[in-house]
Amino acid sequence: MKIINANYNGFTHDIIIGNKIFDQLILYLSNNEFRSKLCIITDKNVAHLHLSSLLIELSASKIKTEVLILNPGERTKSWYNLKKIVEWLISNKVERNDYVLSLGGGVIGDLTGFATSIVRRGINIIHMPTTLLAQVDSSIGGKTGINSLKGKNLIGTFHHPSLILSDISFLRTLKRREFLSGYAEAVKKALIKDNDFFSWLEQMDYRGLREENNIVKIIYKSSKIKVKLVQQDEKEKGQRALLNFGHTFAHALESANNYSNNLLHGEAVIIGCCLALKLSREYDLITTKEHKRVINHFKKLNYITEINHIKSSTFNAKNLIDIMQQDKKVHNKKLNFILLKRIGKGIISTNVNMNKVKKILTNSINV
Numbered sequence: 018m019k020i021i022n023a024n025y026n027g028f029t030h031d032i033i034i035g036n037k038i039f040d041q042l043i044l045y046l047s048n049n050e051f052r053s054k055l056c057i058i059t060d061k062n063v064a065h066l067h068l069s070s071l072l073i074e075l076s077a078s079k080i081k082t083e084v085l086i087l088n089p090g091e092r093t094k095s096w097y098n099l100k101k102i103v104e105w106l107i108s109n110k111v112e113r114n115d116y117v118l119s120l121g122g123g124v125i126g127d128l129t130g131f132a133t134s135i136v137r138r139g140i141n142i143i144h145m146p147t148t149l150l151a152q153v154d155s156s157i158g159g160k161t162g163i164n165s166l167k168g169k170n171l172i173g174t175f176h177h178p179s180l181i182l183s184d185i186s187f188l189r190t191l192k193r194r195e196f197l198s199g200y201a202e203a204v205k206k207a208l209i210k211d212n213d214f215f216s217w218l219e220q221m222d223y224r225g226l227r228e229e230n231n232i233v234k235i236i237y238k239s240s241k242i243k244v245k246l247v248q249q250d251e252k253e254k255g256q257r258a259l260l261n262f263g264h265t266f267a268h269a270l271e272s273a274n275n276y277s278n279n280l281l282h283g284e285a286v287i288i289g290c291c292l293a294l295k296l297s298r299e300y301d302l303i304t305t306k307e308h309k310r311v312i313n314h315f316k317k318l319n320y321i322t323e324i325n326h327i328k329s330s331t332f333n334a335k336n337l338i339d340i341m342q343q344d345k346k347v348h349n350k351k352l353n354f355i356l357l358k359r360i361g362k363g364i365i366s367t368n369v370n371m372n373k374v375k376k377i378l379t380n381s382i383n384v
């Protein structure tokens with residue numbers, strides 16, 4: 018078991034990473050004199066696979082529970098479900114000092130995080146992330162949110178959890194596609210911050226990545242990188258933006274694709290990273306050799322690296338750029354892009370020429 022202590026301007030919490038660590042939830046609740054009932058929010062898939070074993074352990078420790086089960090998928094991050102959770106928590110008489118448990122991937126985490134940040138002006142949340150994406154990324158850093166009709170994650174708050182329990186036993190039931198979608202957020206962190214981490218990752222194939230010891234290391238290293246960036250810049254006024262590497266493109270693709278299941282978030286992030294790498298080459302930043310190393314690693318894992326390989330969708334460059342202009346990274350109508358100077362060194366660029374962006378998008382659509 019590994020523990021990371023995150024400290025954000027005096028607010029601290031642990032991230033516990035291990036195999037079968039439900040006892041850590043019970044320990045935390047008993048150490049914090051938890052006496053009421055634990056409200057758990059999850060989705061149908063997770064409920065089917067993992068809820069009963071958790072409920073058995075909680076009930077053996079005499080912890081009462083209430084459960085709300087939502088539909089799975091990105092479209093669940095909506096006003097409709099936010100309202101549903103908020104009203105459900107209030108009708109369950111959840112008090113400020115109670116704990117709400119989010120049990121699921123990034124969708125459940127973002128949505129429950131948002132709801133808990135506004136009910137009674139903020140109640141405690143514990144994240145039990147069940148996807149690799151949520152363990153290496155979305156559960157950490159306090160960003161919560163839902164999608165607007167105009168774009169992804171445009172409505173939300175900052176609300177840190179009291180505890181994150183990254184239990185790798187959940188990941189055994191993740192399908193290859195979901196696992197690799199989550200891995201995108203881990204490899205992205207290596208690319209922007211840690212050359213040695215990337216060199217270690219690039220030696221592995223899919224089987225290697227799924228080995229338990231390797232998974233623990235991937236979650237630990239990724240969590241450390243994210244915690245450090247958030248500690249330096251909690252509200253994303255500067256360096257935290259590095260985590261958006263590939264995301265300006267990815268969010269536009271997801272939005273233009275109507276958040277459909279034929280393009281998962283991490284899959285969009287990989288395509289976004291490939292586009293951001295091409296943009297970095299346009300500015301003579303990353304070398305051709307390093308660029309190739311990254312693309313080879315993505316191809317070894319069978320990721321889609323070009324827009325026109327996304328199945329049953331059509332995109333056009335102008336529309337994608339229009340969506341990008343709505344992105345949260347727009348300042349004074351100018352878009353910031355994250356580029357790679359070299360592997361392990363991301364930079365924030367405020368001066369990207371949009372004609373270059375358009376050219377890269379058009380080439381990827383017509384490849």
Ligand SMILES: NC(=O)c1ccc[n+]([C@@H]2O[C@H](COP(=O)([O-])OP(=O)(O)OC[C@H]3O[C@@H](n4cnc5c(N)ncnc54)[C@H](O)[C@@H]3O)[C@@H](O)[C@H]2O)c1
Nearest residue numbers: 062089090122123124125147148150151155160187190191
């Ligand atoms: N808040 C942040 O900082 C942040 C960072 C990155 C991504 N995100 C958000 O995270 C979301 C994507 O997260 P995600 O990829 O976890 O998506 P998700 O929550 O939709 O989960 C993916 C799928 O896996 C299923 N699932 C969950 N756990 C499982 C398990 N253990 N076994 C089998 N199936 C399981 C889910 O039911 C769902 O169908 C996006 O909305 C993205 O915007 C947020």
